[in-house]
Amino acid sequence: MKAYVYVTLKRSVLDPQGQTIQSALKKMQYQGVDDVRQGKYFILTLEDALDAATAHTEVERIAREVLTNPVIEEFTFRLED
Amino acid sequence: MKAYVYVTLKRSVLDPQGQTIQSALKKMQYQGVDDVRQGKYFILTLEDALDAATAHTEVERIAREVLTNPVIEEFTFRLED
Numbered sequence: 001m002k003a004y005v006y007v008t009l010k011r012s013v014l015d016p017q018g019q020t021i022q023s024a025l026k027k028m029q030y031q032g033v034d035d036v037r038q039g040k041y042f043i044l045t046l047e048d049a050l051d052a053a054t055a056h057t058e059v060e061r062i063a064r065e066v067l068t069n070p071v072i073e074e075f076t077f078r079l080e081d
Numbered sequence: 082m083k084a085y086v087y088v089t090l091k092r093s094v095l096d097p098q099g100q101t102i103q104s105a106l107k108k109m110q111y112q113g114v115d116d117v118r119q120g121k122y123f124i125l126t127l128e129d130a131l132d133a134a135t136a137h138t139e140v141e142r143i144a145r146e147v148l149t150n151p152v153i154e155e156f157t158f159r160l161e162d
Contacts, residue, residue: 006122007122008122008124018123021123021147021148028147030139030142030143031131031139032127032128032131032135032136032139033125033127033128033139033143034126034127035124035125035126036123036124036125036126037124038121038122038123038124039123039124040119040120040121040122041087041088041089041119041121041122042099042102042117042120043116043118043119043120044114044116044117045114045117046114046115047112047115049113050112054113055113058111058114061111062106062111062114066102066106066109066111067102
């Protein structure tokens with residue numbers, strides 16, 4: 001089973017990296033992009049022995065406690081067989 | 082419209098950052114994670130004026146030419162209204 005964890009800055013937090021990309025795109029003549037936010041993305045390969053419920057709990061715990069800084073970031077995740 | 086672009090290292094490329102996270106998780110007693118790969122994740126807010134076909138072409142071009150290093154990375158993306 002694989003878990004995909006997406007970590008992004010909270011809406012209220014400035015994202016200078018995203019802003020830099022957005023202004024670079026504009027200078028490079030790419031059209032139609034109003035805003036860019038950058039985040040992180042983790043692919044966790046889980047042991048086959050784990051059942052779906054345990055995997056859900058464990059991945060949620062890992063995402064919350066290790067992969068995310070709760071002060072400025074938030075996360076979503078999904079599991080896939 | 083929003084575009085979500087996911088950039089990951091190619092399978093054949095070592096991911097020391099992911100390996101570090103994986104061994105850290107092991108040391109911290111989290112169970113059941115065999116492998117971790119880290120990637121980048123971009124949320125592009127597109128102008129409302131763009132139609133779906135143009136948006137698809139433009140986001141694909143931005144992902145390929147700007148957001149991804151084609152030597153070591155690959156990308157996927159999806160559009161959402």
